[in-house]
Amino acid sequence: MASLAPLDTRTMMVMVIAGTLSMALAMAFVRTPRREGTGFWAWALLTHAGTYLLFMLRGQISDWLSIVLANTILAGTFALLLAAVTAFHGRAQPWMWLLAPIPATALLNGLFLQDLRLRLLTSSFMLSIQIVLIVWALWRPTRPNQPRGAILITLALSTQGAILLLRGIWYLSQPTAVQGLGGNGTAQSITFLSAFIVVLLASLGFVLMTRDRAEAINHELANNDLLTGIANRRLLQQTLQRDAQHAMRQREAYAVLMVDIDHFKAINDSRGHLAGDAVLRHVAQLLHSRLRSQDMVGRWGGEEFLLLLPATDVSGASRLAQELRTLVQDTPCRYEGMLIPAQISIGVCAATLQPGDRARWLVDAADKALYRAKERGRNSVEQAPLLRPGKPVPAQG
Numbered sequence: 001m002a003s004l005a006p007l008d009t010r011t012m013m014v015m016v017i018a019g020t021l022s023m024a025l026a027m028a029f030v031r032t033p034r035r036e037g038t039g040f041w042a043w044a045l046l047t048h049a050g051t052y053l054l055f056m057l058r059g060q061i062s063d064w065l066s067i068v069l070a071n072t073i074l075a076g077t078f079a080l081l082l083a084a085v086t087a088f089h090g091r092a093q094p095w096m097w098l099l100a101p102i103p104a105t106a107l108l109n110g111l112f113l114q115d116l117r118l119r120l121l122t123s124s125f126m127l128s129i130q131i132v133l134i135v136w137a138l139w140r141p142t143r144p145n146q147p148r149g150a151i152l153i154t155l156a157l158s159t160q161g162a163i164l165l166l167r168g169i170w171y172l173s174q175p176t177a178v179q180g181l182g183g184n185g186t187a188q189s190i191t192f193l194s195a196f197i198v199v200l201l202a203s204l205g206f207v208l209m210t211r212d213r214a215e216a217i218n219h220e221l222a223n224n225d226l227l228t229g230i231a232n233r234r235l236l237q238q239t240l241q242r243d244a245q246h247a248m249r250q251r252e253a254y255a256v257l258m259v260d261i262d263h264f265k266a267i268n269d270s271r272g273h274l275a276g277d278a279v280l281r282h283v284a285q286l287l288h289s290r291l292r293s294q295d296m297v298g299r300w301g302g303e304e305f306l307l308l309l310p311a312t313d314v315s316g317a318s319r320l321a322q323e324l325r326t327l328v329q330d331t332p333c334r335y336e337g338m339l340i341p342a343q344i345s346i347g348v349c350a351a352t353l354q355p356g357d358r359a360r361w362l363v364d365a366a367d368k369a370l371y372r373a374k375e376r377g378r379n380s381v382e383q384a385p386l387l388r389p390g391k392p393v394p395a396q397g
Protein backbone atom coordinates (compact mmCIF):
# COMPACT_ATOMS: atom_id res chain seq x y z
CA MET A 1 0.00 0.00 0.00
CA ALA A 2 1.41 3.45 -0.90
CA SER A 3 2.30 5.74 1.98
CA LEU A 4 0.36 9.02 2.27
CA ALA A 5 3.25 11.44 2.63
CA PRO A 6 1.35 14.53 3.91
CA LEU A 7 -0.27 12.55 6.74
CA ASP A 8 2.34 12.76 9.45
CA THR A 9 1.52 10.57 12.45
CA ARG A 10 2.61 13.14 15.02
CA THR A 11 0.41 15.84 13.43
CA MET A 12 -2.46 13.38 13.44
CA MET A 13 -1.99 12.74 17.14
CA VAL A 14 -1.86 16.45 17.94
CA MET A 15 -5.06 16.89 15.91
CA VAL A 16 -6.79 14.08 17.78
CA ILE A 17 -5.71 15.49 21.16
CA ALA A 18 -6.71 19.07 20.28
CA GLY A 19 -10.02 17.98 18.74
CA THR A 20 -10.87 15.73 21.65
CA LEU A 21 -10.04 18.37 24.25
CA SER A 22 -12.19 20.96 22.47
CA MET A 23 -15.11 18.51 22.33
CA ALA A 24 -14.66 17.78 26.06
CA LEU A 25 -14.80 21.52 26.71
CA ALA A 26 -17.88 21.90 24.53
CA MET A 27 -19.53 18.96 26.33
CA ALA A 28 -18.96 20.69 29.68
CA PHE A 29 -21.20 23.53 28.40
CA VAL A 30 -24.10 21.31 27.33
CA ARG A 31 -27.00 22.59 29.41
CA THR A 32 -30.23 20.63 29.29
CA PRO A 33 -32.95 19.96 31.87
CA ARG A 34 -31.54 16.44 32.32
CA ARG A 35 -27.78 16.29 32.05
CA GLU A 36 -27.35 12.56 32.71
CA GLY A 37 -24.46 11.17 30.75
CA THR A 38 -22.75 14.32 29.53
CA GLY A 39 -20.33 14.25 32.49
CA PHE A 40 -19.25 10.68 31.67
CA TRP A 41 -18.91 11.64 28.01
CA ALA A 42 -16.69 14.64 28.83
CA TRP A 43 -14.48 12.38 30.98
CA ALA A 44 -14.30 9.89 28.12
CA LEU A 45 -13.03 12.65 25.84
CA LEU A 46 -10.41 13.73 28.38
CA THR A 47 -9.12 10.17 28.81
CA HIS A 48 -9.12 9.78 25.02
CA ALA A 49 -6.85 12.84 24.74
CA GLY A 50 -4.65 11.34 27.50
CA THR A 51 -4.34 8.09 25.55
CA TYR A 52 -3.13 9.86 22.44
CA LEU A 53 -0.71 11.99 24.46
CA LEU A 54 0.88 8.75 25.72
CA PHE A 55 0.85 7.31 22.16
CA MET A 56 2.66 10.43 20.97
CA LEU A 57 5.41 9.96 23.52
CA ARG A 58 6.14 6.44 22.21
CA GLY A 59 9.89 5.91 22.18
CA GLN A 60 10.50 8.76 24.63
CA ILE A 61 8.90 7.09 27.62
CA SER A 62 8.73 3.47 28.77
CA ASP A 63 6.63 1.12 26.59
CA TRP A 64 4.73 0.22 29.74
CA LEU A 65 3.41 3.78 29.77
CA SER A 66 3.08 4.48 26.04
CA ILE A 67 1.60 1.08 25.19
CA VAL A 68 0.16 -0.73 28.20
CA LEU A 69 -1.09 2.29 30.15
CA ALA A 70 -2.25 4.09 26.97
CA ASN A 71 -4.34 1.14 25.77
CA THR A 72 -5.71 0.58 29.27
CA ILE A 73 -6.82 4.20 29.42
CA LEU A 74 -8.39 3.77 25.96
CA ALA A 75 -10.40 0.85 27.31
CA GLY A 76 -11.43 3.21 30.14
CA THR A 77 -12.53 5.76 27.53
CA PHE A 78 -14.91 3.26 25.94
CA ALA A 79 -16.11 2.19 29.39
CA LEU A 80 -16.95 5.84 30.11
CA LEU A 81 -18.84 6.09 26.80
CA LEU A 82 -20.89 3.06 27.84
CA ALA A 83 -21.49 4.67 31.24
CA ALA A 84 -22.62 7.88 29.48
CA VAL A 85 -25.14 6.07 27.28
CA THR A 86 -26.43 4.02 30.24
CA ALA A 87 -26.80 7.14 32.37
CA PHE A 88 -28.57 8.94 29.52
CA HIS A 89 -31.22 6.22 29.49
CA GLY A 90 -31.47 6.35 33.29
CA ARG A 91 -30.54 2.70 33.80
CA ALA A 92 -28.31 1.09 36.41
CA GLN A 93 -24.66 0.91 35.34
CA PRO A 94 -23.58 -2.57 34.14
CA TRP A 95 -20.47 -2.57 36.32
CA MET A 96 -19.10 -5.91 35.15
CA TRP A 97 -19.27 -4.97 31.45
CA LEU A 98 -17.96 -1.52 32.24
CA LEU A 99 -14.94 -2.53 34.29
CA ALA A 100 -13.89 -5.96 32.99
CA PRO A 101 -12.38 -4.73 29.68
CA ILE A 102 -9.98 -2.38 31.54
CA PRO A 103 -7.88 -4.99 33.45
CA ALA A 104 -8.26 -7.39 30.51
CA THR A 105 -6.74 -4.82 28.17
CA ALA A 106 -3.92 -4.11 30.64
CA LEU A 107 -3.19 -7.80 30.98
CA LEU A 108 -3.21 -8.57 27.24
CA ASN A 109 -1.06 -5.54 26.38
CA GLY A 110 1.43 -6.41 29.12
CA LEU A 111 1.50 -10.02 27.99
CA PHE A 112 2.03 -9.20 24.31
CA LEU A 113 4.17 -6.11 24.79
CA GLN A 114 6.84 -7.46 22.48
CA ASP A 115 4.45 -8.95 19.92
CA LEU A 116 2.87 -6.19 17.86
CA ARG A 117 0.60 -8.49 15.87
CA LEU A 118 -0.93 -10.24 18.85
CA ARG A 119 -1.19 -6.98 20.76
CA LEU A 120 -3.05 -5.23 17.94
CA LEU A 121 -5.26 -8.22 17.39
CA THR A 122 -6.29 -8.56 21.04
CA SER A 123 -6.66 -4.77 21.50
CA SER A 124 -8.85 -4.51 18.40
CA PHE A 125 -10.93 -7.43 19.66
CA MET A 126 -11.40 -5.86 23.11
CA LEU A 127 -12.35 -2.48 21.64
CA SER A 128 -14.78 -4.09 19.21
CA ILE A 129 -16.55 -5.78 22.13
CA GLN A 130 -16.76 -2.44 23.91
CA ILE A 131 -18.18 -0.79 20.78
CA VAL A 132 -20.83 -3.51 20.45
CA LEU A 133 -21.77 -2.97 24.12
CA ILE A 134 -22.15 0.77 23.61
CA VAL A 135 -24.29 0.38 20.48
CA TRP A 136 -26.40 -2.24 22.24
CA ALA A 137 -26.91 0.09 25.23
CA LEU A 138 -27.82 2.88 22.82
CA TRP A 139 -30.67 1.00 21.14
CA ARG A 140 -31.84 -1.31 23.94
CA PRO A 141 -34.61 0.93 25.30
CA THR A 142 -37.71 1.79 23.30
CA ARG A 143 -36.81 3.63 20.14
CA PRO A 144 -36.45 7.37 20.63
CA ASN A 145 -38.71 9.62 18.52
CA GLN A 146 -35.69 11.45 17.21
CA PRO A 147 -33.05 8.79 16.69
CA ARG A 148 -30.62 10.94 14.66
CA GLY A 149 -28.12 11.33 17.55
CA ALA A 150 -28.11 7.58 18.22
CA ILE A 151 -27.72 6.89 14.48
CA LEU A 152 -24.73 9.23 14.31
CA ILE A 153 -23.02 7.58 17.29
CA THR A 154 -23.74 4.12 15.87
CA LEU A 155 -22.30 5.07 12.48
CA ALA A 156 -19.22 6.66 14.02
CA LEU A 157 -18.48 3.76 16.37
CA SER A 158 -19.21 1.11 13.74
CA THR A 159 -16.79 2.85 11.39
CA GLN A 160 -14.21 2.81 14.15
CA GLY A 161 -14.85 -0.89 14.75
CA ALA A 162 -14.55 -1.65 11.03
CA ILE A 163 -11.28 0.30 10.78
CA LEU A 164 -9.83 -1.54 13.78
CA LEU A 165 -10.81 -4.82 12.17
CA LEU A 166 -9.31 -3.91 8.80
CA ARG A 167 -6.16 -2.67 10.50
CA GLY A 168 -5.83 -6.00 12.33
CA ILE A 169 -6.26 -7.91 9.06
CA TRP A 170 -3.79 -5.63 7.27
CA TYR A 171 -1.12 -6.11 9.97
CA LEU A 172 -1.59 -9.85 9.84
CA SER A 173 -1.09 -9.83 6.08
CA GLN A 174 2.20 -7.87 6.30
CA PRO A 175 5.71 -9.35 6.56
CA THR A 176 6.91 -9.56 10.18
CA ALA A 177 8.78 -6.23 10.31
CA VAL A 178 5.89 -3.75 10.21
CA GLN A 179 6.08 -0.35 11.87
CA GLY A 180 4.37 0.22 15.19
CA LEU A 181 2.78 3.44 16.39
CA GLY A 182 5.99 5.38 15.97
CA GLY A 183 5.94 4.96 12.18
CA ASN A 184 4.34 7.09 9.50
CA GLY A 185 2.62 4.23 7.67
CA THR A 186 -0.69 4.71 5.86
CA ALA A 187 -2.46 2.33 8.25
CA GLN A 188 -1.44 4.46 11.24
CA SER A 189 -2.44 7.68 9.50
CA ILE A 190 -5.84 6.30 8.64
CA THR A 191 -6.28 5.01 12.20
CA PHE A 192 -5.54 8.41 13.73
CA LEU A 193 -7.58 10.36 11.21
CA SER A 194 -10.53 8.04 11.75
CA ALA A 195 -10.17 8.32 15.54
CA PHE A 196 -10.37 12.09 15.18
CA ILE A 197 -13.48 12.01 12.96
CA VAL A 198 -15.14 9.31 15.05
CA VAL A 199 -14.68 11.29 18.26
CA LEU A 200 -16.15 14.42 16.70
CA LEU A 201 -19.11 12.64 15.10
CA ALA A 202 -19.96 10.48 18.10
CA SER A 203 -19.79 13.49 20.44
CA LEU A 204 -21.97 15.47 18.08
CA GLY A 205 -24.39 12.54 18.13
CA PHE A 206 -24.48 12.56 21.93
CA VAL A 207 -25.09 16.31 22.03
CA LEU A 208 -27.94 15.81 19.52
CA MET A 209 -29.42 13.08 21.71
CA THR A 210 -29.48 15.33 24.78
CA ARG A 211 -30.79 18.27 22.74
CA ASP A 212 -33.58 16.23 21.13
CA ARG A 213 -34.64 14.91 24.51
CA ALA A 214 -34.63 18.41 26.00
CA GLU A 215 -36.83 19.56 23.11
CA ALA A 216 -39.18 16.63 23.56
CA ILE A 217 -39.51 17.46 27.28
CA ASN A 218 -40.19 21.13 26.49
CA HIS A 219 -42.76 20.13 23.88
CA GLU A 220 -44.44 17.80 26.37
CA LEU A 221 -44.53 20.50 29.05
CA ALA A 222 -45.90 23.09 26.62
CA ASN A 223 -48.66 20.91 25.15
CA ASN A 224 -49.72 18.40 27.77
CA ASP A 225 -51.67 18.65 30.96
CA LEU A 226 -49.33 17.59 33.75
CA LEU A 227 -51.95 15.80 35.84
CA THR A 228 -53.76 13.78 33.19
CA GLY A 229 -51.15 13.57 30.42
CA ILE A 230 -53.69 14.52 27.73
CA ALA A 231 -53.57 17.75 25.67
CA ASN A 232 -53.70 21.01 27.60
CA ARG A 233 -55.89 23.99 26.78
CA ARG A 234 -53.16 25.61 24.67
CA LEU A 235 -52.82 22.60 22.37
CA LEU A 236 -56.62 22.21 22.21
CA GLN A 237 -57.04 25.82 21.10
CA GLN A 238 -54.31 25.50 18.46
CA THR A 239 -55.76 22.25 17.13
CA LEU A 240 -59.32 23.59 17.14
CA GLN A 241 -58.24 26.65 15.10
CA ARG A 242 -56.34 24.52 12.59
CA ASP A 243 -59.08 21.87 12.26
CA ALA A 244 -61.88 24.45 12.01
CA GLN A 245 -60.05 26.36 9.25
CA HIS A 246 -59.71 23.11 7.32
CA ALA A 247 -63.37 22.19 7.85
CA MET A 248 -64.48 25.67 6.70
CA ARG A 249 -62.46 25.45 3.51
CA GLN A 250 -63.85 21.99 2.79
CA ARG A 251 -67.35 22.87 4.08
CA GLU A 252 -67.09 19.78 6.25
CA ALA A 253 -68.85 18.69 9.43
CA TYR A 254 -66.99 19.32 12.68
CA ALA A 255 -68.02 18.58 16.25
CA VAL A 256 -66.88 19.50 19.74
CA LEU A 257 -67.90 17.88 23.01
CA MET A 258 -67.63 19.76 26.29
CA VAL A 259 -67.45 17.25 29.14
CA ASP A 260 -67.78 18.03 32.85
CA ILE A 261 -67.57 15.63 35.80
CA ASP A 262 -70.75 15.84 37.88
CA HIS A 263 -70.51 16.91 41.51
CA PHE A 264 -66.75 16.72 41.36
CA LYS A 265 -66.43 19.01 44.34
CA ALA A 266 -68.26 16.37 46.40
CA ILE A 267 -65.67 13.75 45.34
CA ASN A 268 -62.86 16.07 46.42
CA ASP A 269 -64.60 16.89 49.68
CA SER A 270 -65.52 13.32 50.64
CA ARG A 271 -62.49 11.35 49.32
CA GLY A 272 -59.75 13.95 49.34
CA HIS A 273 -58.00 15.99 46.69
CA LEU A 274 -55.65 13.16 45.65
CA ALA A 275 -58.61 10.89 45.02
CA GLY A 276 -60.11 13.74 42.97
CA ASP A 277 -56.91 13.86 40.93
CA ALA A 278 -57.13 10.10 40.36
CA VAL A 279 -60.72 10.50 39.10
CA LEU A 280 -59.58 13.23 36.70
CA ARG A 281 -56.86 10.94 35.32
CA HIS A 282 -59.31 8.04 35.11
CA VAL A 283 -61.96 10.01 33.20
CA ALA A 284 -59.28 11.43 30.87
CA GLN A 285 -58.15 7.88 30.04
CA LEU A 286 -61.71 6.68 29.46
CA LEU A 287 -62.44 9.60 27.11
CA HIS A 288 -59.17 9.00 25.30
CA SER A 289 -59.85 5.27 24.89
CA ARG A 290 -62.81 5.80 22.55
CA LEU A 291 -61.30 8.32 20.15
CA ARG A 292 -60.24 7.87 16.54
CA SER A 293 -56.72 8.84 15.55
CA GLN A 294 -57.79 12.21 14.12
CA ASP A 295 -59.77 13.16 17.27
CA MET A 296 -58.32 14.91 20.29
CA VAL A 297 -59.25 15.09 23.95
CA GLY A 298 -57.77 17.68 26.24
CA ARG A 299 -58.29 19.23 29.64
CA TRP A 300 -60.06 22.53 29.17
CA GLY A 301 -59.72 23.46 32.84
CA GLY A 302 -60.57 22.14 36.35
CA GLU A 303 -62.83 19.12 35.83
CA GLU A 304 -63.78 20.08 32.25
CA PHE A 305 -62.59 18.28 29.12
CA LEU A 306 -62.97 19.22 25.46
CA LEU A 307 -63.14 16.70 22.64
CA LEU A 308 -62.44 17.76 19.05
CA LEU A 309 -63.99 15.55 16.39
CA PRO A 310 -63.18 16.36 12.76
CA ALA A 311 -65.55 15.13 10.02
CA THR A 312 -68.26 14.27 12.57
CA ASP A 313 -71.92 15.24 12.19
CA VAL A 314 -74.43 15.83 14.92
CA SER A 315 -75.76 12.26 15.06
CA GLY A 316 -72.23 10.78 15.22
CA ALA A 317 -71.17 13.26 17.90
CA SER A 318 -74.31 12.66 20.01
CA ARG A 319 -73.90 8.90 19.73
CA LEU A 320 -70.26 9.10 20.86
CA ALA A 321 -71.26 11.43 23.72
CA GLN A 322 -73.85 8.92 24.96
CA GLU A 323 -71.29 6.10 24.72
CA LEU A 324 -68.77 8.09 26.74
CA ARG A 325 -71.34 9.03 29.35
CA THR A 326 -72.31 5.36 29.81
CA LEU A 327 -68.67 4.26 29.83
CA VAL A 328 -67.78 6.65 32.67
CA GLN A 329 -70.92 5.73 34.62
CA ASP A 330 -70.17 2.00 34.31
CA THR A 331 -66.43 2.21 35.04
CA PRO A 332 -65.69 3.44 38.57
CA CYS A 333 -62.22 4.72 39.36
CA ARG A 334 -59.96 2.42 41.39
CA TYR A 335 -57.92 4.38 43.89
CA GLU A 336 -56.11 2.98 46.93
CA GLY A 337 -58.52 0.09 47.38
CA MET A 338 -61.58 2.30 46.85
CA LEU A 339 -63.97 2.22 43.92
CA ILE A 340 -65.01 5.79 43.24
CA PRO A 341 -68.04 6.15 40.97
CA ALA A 342 -68.19 9.14 38.64
CA GLN A 343 -70.64 10.58 36.15
CA ILE A 344 -70.29 13.15 33.42
CA SER A 345 -72.48 15.63 31.59
CA ILE A 346 -71.73 16.49 27.98
CA GLY A 347 -72.60 19.42 25.74
CA VAL A 348 -72.42 18.72 22.02
CA CYS A 349 -72.13 21.12 19.12
CA ALA A 350 -71.72 19.86 15.57
CA ALA A 351 -72.11 21.77 12.33
CA THR A 352 -71.08 21.85 8.72
CA LEU A 353 -68.65 24.73 8.84
CA GLN A 354 -68.62 27.52 6.27
CA PRO A 355 -66.07 30.21 5.47
CA GLY A 356 -66.46 33.05 7.98
CA ASP A 357 -67.44 30.79 10.90
CA ARG A 358 -65.46 31.04 14.13
CA ALA A 359 -64.00 28.09 16.02
CA ARG A 360 -64.99 29.64 19.35
CA TRP A 361 -68.71 29.59 18.33
CA LEU A 362 -68.51 25.80 18.49
CA VAL A 363 -67.07 25.89 22.01
CA ASP A 364 -69.59 28.52 23.17
CA ALA A 365 -72.48 26.43 21.86
CA ALA A 366 -71.13 23.20 23.44
CA ASP A 367 -70.73 25.11 26.71
CA LYS A 368 -74.38 26.24 26.56
CA ALA A 369 -75.48 22.68 25.85
CA LEU A 370 -73.44 21.47 28.82
CA TYR A 371 -75.10 24.06 31.04
CA ARG A 372 -78.48 22.70 29.94
CA ALA A 373 -77.37 19.11 30.65
CA LYS A 374 -76.42 20.17 34.19
CA GLU A 375 -79.73 21.98 34.65
CA ARG A 376 -81.66 18.95 33.48
CA GLY A 377 -80.26 16.76 36.22
CA ARG A 378 -76.67 15.87 35.10
CA ASN A 379 -75.35 12.50 33.83
CA SER A 380 -76.82 13.44 30.46
CA VAL A 381 -76.04 14.70 26.97
CA GLU A 382 -77.46 17.84 25.38
CA GLN A 383 -76.70 19.35 22.04
CA ALA A 384 -76.87 22.93 20.82
CA PRO A 385 -76.78 24.37 17.28
CA LEU A 386 -73.97 26.60 16.07
CA LEU A 387 -75.16 30.19 16.39
CA ARG A 388 -74.00 32.42 13.56
CA PRO A 389 -74.52 36.05 14.66
CA GLY A 390 -76.95 37.86 12.37
CA LYS A 391 -78.32 34.64 10.91
CA PRO A 392 -81.55 32.86 11.89
CA VAL A 393 -81.23 30.17 14.55
CA PRO A 394 -81.33 26.75 12.84
CA ALA A 395 -83.90 24.22 13.92
CA GLN A 396 -82.64 21.79 16.59
CA GLY A 397 -81.98 18.26 15.30
Ligand SMILES: Nc1nc2c(ncn2[C@@H]2O[C@H](COP(=O)(O)OP(=O)(O)OP(=O)(O)O)[C@@H](O)[C@H]2O)c(=O)[nH]1
Pocket residue numbers: 227260261262263264265266268272273274275276277280301302303374378
Ligand atom coordinates in the same frame (compact mmCIF):
# COMPACT_ATOMS: atom_id res chain seq x y z
N1 LIG B 1 -58.65 17.18 42.74
C1 LIG B 1 -58.72 18.22 41.89
N2 LIG B 1 -59.77 19.03 41.94
C2 LIG B 1 -59.86 20.06 41.09
C3 LIG B 1 -58.86 20.30 40.14
N3 LIG B 1 -59.22 21.38 39.41
C4 LIG B 1 -60.42 21.80 39.88
N4 LIG B 1 -60.81 21.01 40.90
C5 LIG B 1 -62.01 21.10 41.72
O1 LIG B 1 -63.15 20.83 40.94
C6 LIG B 1 -64.28 21.30 41.67
C7 LIG B 1 -65.30 21.86 40.72
O2 LIG B 1 -66.42 22.14 41.46
P1 LIG B 1 -67.70 22.81 40.86
O3 LIG B 1 -67.34 23.84 39.83
O4 LIG B 1 -68.56 23.27 42.00
O5 LIG B 1 -68.41 21.67 40.06
P2 LIG B 1 -69.02 20.27 40.52
O6 LIG B 1 -68.83 20.01 41.97
O7 LIG B 1 -68.46 19.25 39.59
O8 LIG B 1 -70.54 20.47 40.24
P3 LIG B 1 -71.27 20.36 38.85
O9 LIG B 1 -70.27 20.66 37.76
O10 LIG B 1 -72.34 21.40 38.90
O11 LIG B 1 -71.81 18.99 38.74
C8 LIG B 1 -63.74 22.32 42.67
O12 LIG B 1 -63.86 21.79 43.96
C9 LIG B 1 -62.28 22.46 42.30
O13 LIG B 1 -61.45 22.69 43.43
C10 LIG B 1 -57.72 19.42 40.13
O14 LIG B 1 -56.78 19.55 39.34
N5 LIG B 1 -57.71 18.40 41.02
